[in-house]
Amino acid sequence: MKITRLIALIALVTITFSCKQESEENTAFAKAETPQFNVPFEKFTLDNGLTVILHQDDSDPVVAVALTAHVGSAREIEGRTGFAHLFEHLLFLESENLGKGGLDAMSARIGGSGANGSTSRDRTNYFQTVPKDALEKMIWAEADKLGYFINTVTDPVLAKEKQVVKNEKRQSVDNRPYGHARYVVGKNLYPENHPYNWQVIGSLEDLQNATLQDVKDFYNRWYTPNNTTLTIAGDFDIAQTKEWVEKYFGEIPRGEEVPAMEKQPVTVANTxxxxxxxxxxxxxxxxxxxxxxxxxxxxxxxxxxxxxxxxxxxxxxxxxxxxxxxxxxxxxxxxxxxxxxxxxxxxxxxxxxxxxxxxxxxxxxxxxxxxxxxxxxxxxxxxxxxxxxxxxxxxxxSVLGKGFQLAQYEIFAGDPAYIxxxxxxxxxxxxxxxxxxxxxxxxxxxxxxxxxxxxxxxxxxxxxxxxAQVVEEKIVEGAEETFDASIAADYERTPSSFDRSEEPAYGKTAEVTVPNVWEDKLSSGLEVYGIENDEVPLVQFQMNIRGGLLLEDINRVGVSSLLADLLMKGTATKTTAALENEIESLGANIYTYSDKENIYIGGNTLAKNYDKTIALVQEILLQPRWDKTEFDLLKQSTLSRLEQQQANPNSIAAIQFDKLIYGERSLLAQNSLGTPASVNAITLEDLKSYYNNYVVPNVAKMQVVGAVGKEKATTVLAGLNDNWEAREFTIPVVEVPKAPEQSNVYFYDVPDAKQSVLRFGYPAMAETDKDFYPAQMMNYRLGGGGFASQLTQKLREGKGYTYGIRSGFSGSTLPGAFAVSSGVRSNVTYESTALVKDILKNYGKNFTQQDLDVSKSFLLKSQARAFETMGAKLNMLDDIANLGISPDYIKERQAIVENMTVEEIKKLSDKYLNPDKMIYLIVGDKKTQMDKLEQLGYGTPILLNESKEPVKN
The missing domain is CATH 3.30.830.10 (Metalloenzyme, LuxS/M16 peptidase-like)
Structure with missing residues (x-):
């Protein structure tokens, strides 16, 4: 992945489909006829072989554009692995006509979701959802990738991106539990000459040995129009879009013919x-x-x-x-x-x-x-x-999900209509x-x-x-090659019939329609918020019951988490198995969990089964089973999870950072799961006491989105409202410490860690604070804007130190932290920390009108995407319900953006970004990295643990 975000691709899509489930036995599954659901598409092929699939959907003013090349790790050869994944990275950086920053820089200006990509064994895709007025810009940019890119790849660019990919491998494979398991399976399940014998990300050695000519040869062979599918889904004019596709893609030359991949099933001769x-x-x-x-x-x-x-x-x-x-x-x-x-x-x-x-x-x-x-x-x-x-x-x-699946069928089943x-x-x-x-x-x-x-x-x-034979990377100081990624490539531009260097203008401005929010308060005190949306025949819902860790005993932490888990383990009249069966037979999903402030119950279901699903929610909430056997199993499972957290550097960093931010004895500093000692001490009576005192409707808020109106949504809640007894109690006020007067460096030792996990920050403010949204805007160019941010540009793109880095404010109804977080190459731990410190120190001083213009452009134009998915609408309702903000908060935030000045950003930066009043936490290899951190000027690093290095047998 280009960034740490996973896109779930389903295995089902339809053109016109009516699904009716029948059973030979009685089940709880409703057998009502499912409404027809249409995903019409138009497919055509350009003379150069580019396959184009168009799907219109005008439900939101957005368009998803995806370019999928039929090349993954299976097209590579032994000794030159990881090339397809490397190109997933390279293709975002620069092209002849987009220039430095490439699609990433343009995404920030146009309010896109962020240029992203993924690589599998068999294909590589590049995708983004943008406001509809930027469609021509996206088609122009995607064509530049395919026909006007490879000349911009130089030795310095390749050297830098090798480091980024290596950091991704360290983060996703080398520095986490069981990271090498898939490598071992692949090497032994598939013969050496089988394309699935190696992993998609490749080996560090192969990446390091790749030459510029190797890379260019791979690109020229596989990234051709006749091996690529372009999908466009969303709100657009088909005739105009065809013209743009022909204009920008039509003159890109056809490549060599690409033979179909022959099926190569394998057998295992011996276990x-x-x-x-x-x-x-x-x-x-x-x-x-x-x-x-x-x-x-x-x-x-x-x-x-x-x-x-x-x-x-x-x-x-x-x-x-x-x-x-x-x-x-x-x-x-x-x-x-x-x-x-x-x-x-x-x-x-x-x-x-x-x-x-x-x-x-x-x-x-x-x-x-x-x-x-x-x-x-x-x-x-x-x-x-x-x-x-x-x-x-x-x-x-989402339109992106539809586009993905149409391409999937086209490439691997031969026809989008394979449905x-x-x-x-x-x-x-x-x-x-x-x-x-x-x-x-x-x-x-x-x-x-x-x-x-x-x-x-x-x-x-x-x-x-x-x-098993696994190659482990050694931590060696100064082992990585140096490069200057700022050096411009010198090349002869690829000829074109028109001037491609001129970026297309915006189309007609996308009009954002804020969803109509309805509200109700039931007699029990339960507040209900909803948005009706019948784009798909689904309903998503979530209820938060105020409390969570805030209502727990500091010496018995973990009660609310265990309670949330136990609620799903049967009801008074249903065993765990019977409850699961009813939920699944409805085609529904119900979940429960807790955090520092709430217990949650939510899920999704087919709209036709909404009433039956809510009836089960009512039963879960009002008739717990209190099964002792299930309780004991949950305690055992929780202890196992706590044990595993102590081996994951990212989990360690999150837990330790909370303790440093809030103070060791603050409830907000506690792990929601508890500790081994507290979990062992918790009894079933503790859960019942919490439930009887605090799981009540007058501190609960329900959000409902989907193909159900207000009347039905609230009528279905009548049973819950009538039978759920209210109770008044006070939620304790938790004091949050102020930022430290002097920075300190803290180190947690994980011997032989291949990366150092960084968490830098301080206690900041609640999301309800008047400065919260302006500070978020200030943070966009620092570390909240992905590839538009300085932290990413300098640590990833400039130095190759990291796979990803971000900063942001995490407040809710309670004050949260400002935090910079990243995983960096172990042997540049000090250098990365010092660079972050320098960026923070100079951010406000160096903030320009151009920075402000980019921030404003993104924040204003991205509103077109703000409410596309059901999940986004549910998040909107959650903000309205729990933060006390107006349903028109989008307009209020728009006014903040439009009126922001460079001077105000500088003031916010001075107020909230002082690197000399922060907590610096590093989780990494003490023996090679800790002592150097004294050079930061904040004294001797404070060691948080004494780790005894285990010895391999």
Whole structure:
């Protein structure tokens, strides 16, 4: 990924589709006819081979543009891996006509969602959602990537981006628990000459060895119009858009013909058992992987059902055996992962501390045997399909999601209209199919087993396991090559029939329609806020009940978190399994969780099942089961999660930073999960006491978005309103410390960490403070604007120190922190910290009118995207309900932006960005990095822990 944001791509999309679930047995699933849902599209191909797919959707004044090249890591060769992912990065930087900053710089000006991309084994895509008036600009920019880019790649540019990609690998693979597991599976499941033998991100050695000519050859071979699909979805004029596509893409030359990828399924001759001592693991992990079939193979559909049935829900065979009976783990993950030329079926179990993975394997085999004897019922099959229907609609709630899936079908199924067959195959899966694929691909077949265990605990690995070969990077000072990324490329411009250096003008300004918000207050005191939107037949909802950590005993922290989890473990009349079955049979999802200020219950459901779903919410809230067995299992699971947090540098940084910001004994400094001591001490009576005293309607606020009006939304809540008793109580006021008078540096030792995690900041203000939004605006060019921010431009783009860095204010109804956060290459920890300090010190002094213009342009134009998705609308309601702001707050913020001056930004910077009055926290390798930090001028770093380095066996 170009930035740390994951886009969920669903496996279902439709042209005109009516889905009606039928069951041979009685289920809670409503059998009413589902309304037809249309995703019409137009497809055409330019003379140079570019495939173009257009989908109109005028529900919001936005357009999503995605360029998908049919090239992923599978097109690479051994020894030159990671190139497709490298180009995902390079293509945002510069092109001949966009100049330095490329699409990233333009995104900030036009109010886009941020140029982003992702790479898989089989494709690379580049995407962004923009206000409709910027569509021509986006088409111009995307064409520049495809036809007018490669000349701008120089040795300094390549050297810098190599460092960025290496930092991404350190962050996502090398510096986290079980990060190398997929590498070990890939190397052993697929033969050396198979395109899936290596990982998408490639190896550090291959990246370092890549020459400029290697990179140019790879680009020229694969990034051609005839190997690329352009999708445009949203509010636009089709005829005009076709003209623009032809103008900007039409004269880009066709490339060599690209042969279709032949299917290359694999077999495992003998079961392989491998183990690895993981520097960041606190829990032993067992994974097992079997080769299966590519995506869209007829058997892939039944394998998806098999994975879901075996591992999801209280009644799942694996949960019954491994969680309930043997109490070896808190959860089992199982998946069928199909790619273009091969597929795999896998499971992964993080066992409790000290559990022998041989015992886990015994439990796995017992769970498979249980399935063999019992099979899957029609009722369970219908339940799983009901969930697929809701997943289908969720994936189509944005124009980008629609565009993604149209491209997916085009590239890998040969036609965007593949939906007919796809849906038929999904709905055609039978009980017999599920049993058959289990026997054909899993039962008795060889597999790859990996045991990732904490250092020094190899006795927990499966017997007869061989040591897995993993290349670990050494931390070496000054090992990285130097470069000057500011050097301009010298090249002869690619000829064109018109002047491409002139950026197209904006179209007609997008008119932003603020959703109509309705409000109601029920007799119990429950406040309800809603937005009616029937773009998809779904409803999303969330209720927050004020309290959370704020109402807990400092010596017994974790009660509200356990309570939130226990609410989902059955009701007075339903076991956990029965409750899960009812929810899933409705195609619904209900969740609960807690944080420092609230307990939450929310979910989503098909609109036709909204009343039945809310009836279950009422039962969950008003009739807890108080199951002692489930309570004990939850405590065990929570203790396991706490153990694992202590091995994850990012979790460590978050926990330690809160303690430094709020003070060790502040409730706000506590981990919402609790501590091992507090969790062990909590009783079921503690949960009941919290519930009876504080889970009441007069401190609760409900938000509802979707295909339901105010009358029905509130009428359905009548039972909850009538039966939920109000109670008055006072929520304690928590004092938040002021910023320190003098900066201090704190260090938390994680031996051999490949990255240092940085958290710098101080206690700031609440979101209700009058300065909060102006300060957010001030922060846009500092670290809140992604690639438009100085922190990113200087630490990532200028130095290659990091994969990503950001800054921001985190206040809510309570004062939060201002924080700068990043993960940097370990051997530039001091240099990165000193550079951040310098940027903070000079930000206000150097802030210019151009900086202000870019900030204003983004904040004003991005309003067109502010309410596109249901999630965005739900967030809007949450702000209105809990922050006490007006439904017209967008207009109020627009006035703040329009009236802001450079001088006001400078004043805000002076007030809120003093690097000499901050907390500097570094989580990293003490022996190589801590002492140098004294050069910051804030005294000797304060060590927060004494870490005893484990020794690998």
């Amino acid at each position: 392989k058992r491998l183990y690895y001592e993981d520097n960041f693991a606190r829990l032993p992990q067992l994974s097992m992987t079997w080769p299966t079939v590519p995506n869209y193979d007829k058997d892939s559909y039944a394998l998806e059902v098999l994975a879901s049935y075996l591992s999801k829900g209280k009644n799942a065979p694996f949960n019954k055996i491994l969680i309930d009976e043997k109490q070896l783990t808190a959860g089992v993950r199982m998946f069928n992962f199909g790619s273009e030329i091969a597929g795999e079926f896998g499971l992964s179990v993080n066992a409790y501390p000290g559990k022998d993975l041989d015992d886990v394997l015994v439990g796995i085999n017992e769970a498979f045997t249980k399935f063999e004897l019992e099979g899957i019922s029609q009722k369970d099959l219908d339940r799983i399909k009901a969930g697929q229907e809701t997943q289908f609609y969720n994936g189509l709630s 007919t067959e796809d849906v038929d195959r999904i709905l055609a899966v039978t009980k017999e199919d599920v049993q058959r694929v289990y026997e054909q691909y899993i039962k008795g077949h060889n597999y790859i087993a990996t045991s990732f265990v904490p250092i020094g605990q190899t006795t927990l690995a499966l017997e007869d396991s061989d040591l």
